[in-house]
Amino acid sequence: MKIIACIKQVPDSEAKVKAENGQVTYGDAPLVINPFDEYAVEGALQQKEASGGTVTALCVGPESAKEALKHALAMGADEAILVSDAALENVDSLGAARVLAAAILKIGDADMVMFGRQTLDNGAGVTAPQTARVLGWPMLGLAGQIKVEGGSVIVERVLEEGRQIVKANLPAALSVVQSIGEPRYPSFMGIRKAAKAAIPVWSLADLAMAAPAALVTRAATMNPPARETVCEFITGESPEAIAETLAEKILAEKVL
C-alpha cells in the first residue's frame, strides 16, 4: 500500500489575521502543519499499520514548508516531498490541485491520497476533490473510518445528516476528518529521523508543467469595520422597572 498524505503549512490558529494594503497578513505568527492535515497523516499511518506499505508526505509551498513536512516525518511518515516554485506564490486551489496531481503521478503507484478536510487559512475545502478530478480518481470526502479490502477502499463518511458508507476502487483520493482519531504525537525516533531528513524539492520544471493560471483572483481585502461597544447600566426602582426599560431598549435597537 502506497499512501500519499497531502499537507499544507498554515499560520498557527492563534495568529492575528488582518488586512494590510489589500493583502492578508498573519504578522509573525508561527507557521505549522495545517491541523486538519494532521488527521490525513494519522489516517495514512493507520492504513500503513493495517496493511503495510509506505506513507509519503507531499506539500506545495515555500521553502519554509519543509517544517510542516518534518512534522509529518516525525509522526512516522517514511518520506516527504516539497513542490516549491516562485511561480506558485499566489496559486489558487485548482492550480494547487493540478500541481499536486502532477507530483502524485511523478511519485507514482499511489494507492490512496489523503487530505485534510480543509485548510486553516483559506478553508475552501476544495483542493482534495479538485485533485481527485484532475487525476480522474474517485473522491471519498469526510472519511471517519477507512478500510482497505482487496483492490477497494471502504469509507465511513461523517456527514451532518449521519454516516454514509461508500466504496470505491483504488487508487482513490480521500479527505479525512477527526473521527479517524487524534493525530499521534511525534516520537523521539521520528524526530531523530526527521531532523536528519533531506527533503527533495521539486520545481514546476521537475513536474514538466507550466505555472497553472489562477482562475480565482481576489479583489482588495479589507478589515471588517471596527466594532464599537457601548456599555450601559440600567437602573430603576424595582426589578420590574429595570426589566421594562431593558425590554424597551432591546426593541428600540431592533435586536428582537
Added chain:
Amino acid sequence: MNFDLSEEQRMWQKTVHDFIAAEVRPHAYEVEETGELHWDAIRKMGPLGLLGLNVPEEYGGANVDAISAAIAIEEVGWGCGSTALTLAAHNGLGVTPLVQFGDAELKKKWLPRVTSGKHKLSALVMTEPQAGSDLQGGIACRAEKSGNEWVLNGAKMWCTNASIAEYIIVVVRTGPTGGSRSLSQILVPTDTPGLHIAPPEKKMGLNGSPAHAISFDHARVPLGNLVGEEGRGLQQTLSTLDGGRIAIGAISLGLAEAALEASLKYAKERKAFGHPIADFQAIQWKLADAAMEIELARNMIQRAAWLKEEGRPYSVEASMAKLYASEMAERVCYNAIQIHGGYGYSREYPVERMYRDARLMTIGEGTSEIQRMILARSLLGG
C-alpha cells in the same frame, strides 16, 4: 562557539512543549489538589520518549542527548511541577543506575517495562530517617547474603515514586566494615514481600508526586538484583546524583518560566490607578530581573548538560546550575506572587503552587548548603 540548539533538539523542544501544553499543563491544578498524577498523560509519554530519556533504544528508550533531556524536564516543569519531579526521579534516579551499571539481564527485564508508559515507573532511595547527605557514614539499612538471595532490613525515607514504581533501587550497606566500599545498590521489585510502603508524606507542595517512607522486614530478592558492583553503591549513587542535579535545575527553570509568563499576563491585565500595573517601574523591574535570571539559569543548565554529553567532568557545573536555578526559581515565584497581590496568594491562580513547588528544588538532590559545600571543596581542594 554556538548557542543554537540542533535541528533535532529544536524539534524535540517544540514537540515536548506542545505535548505538555495540551496534555499536562491543563491538569496541573487538579494533580496538586488531588495528589494523583494525570495518568492519561503519563501513558502517552512512553511512545514520545519521555519515560526513557537516557535509555538505549534497544530497551525501549529514546536515548536523547543530555541537553535534550534537560529541555524535556524543563518543559514538564513549565507545565506541572509534580509531574516534572516524578519524571526526573524516574529518568534521573530510578532508571539511570540500571542503564549505567546494570547487567544486560536486569536491563532487559525492567527497562522496557518502565519506559513503555503501560505500567508503573521507577524509583531510587538513599535517604534514611537518620541519614541524608552523609550516605557513607549514615546508611543503616542493610542487605545480607542468604543462599542465592539478598535479605534487606531497615528503613528509608523520602522515596519519590515508591507507590507508583515497578521497582525501587535501594542504596544499602552490604559491607560490615564501613568505609566508601561498604554500600551497594540493589533493585527491589515493589511487590516483594517484606517491603512496606507507607502512605505518601504530606508536603508543602508537589503533592502530585508521592514521596514515601519505606521499610524492609526480611525482604528477599535474588542475588542477581545487585545493580553494578558490590561495594560500589556510594560511587554509583554519587555519579547518578550529578545528572539528577541538572534535572532539578531544569524543573526550577520551567517553574520560573511559568511564573514569569503568569506575571506578564497578569501585569498587563490588572489595572491600578488607571494603568495596567505593567506600566509601573516596581513591577517592570521584577519582570526584567526574572527574565535575566531565567536566561542565566538556562545557560548554566545547558552548559552543564553539554559537558555531560561531551563526556567531560560536570559535577561542579551541575551543582552551580542546580543551586542557582533553584534559588532563582524561588525568587521569581516569590515576586510572581507579589505581582499578583492578593490573587497571588489564592489557589485560584497558579503562582502560589509554583512557589510551593519551587521550594523543594533548593532541598532535593542536595540542599543549597550541600551544593555550596561541594563548590567550596572544589575551590579549596580536598
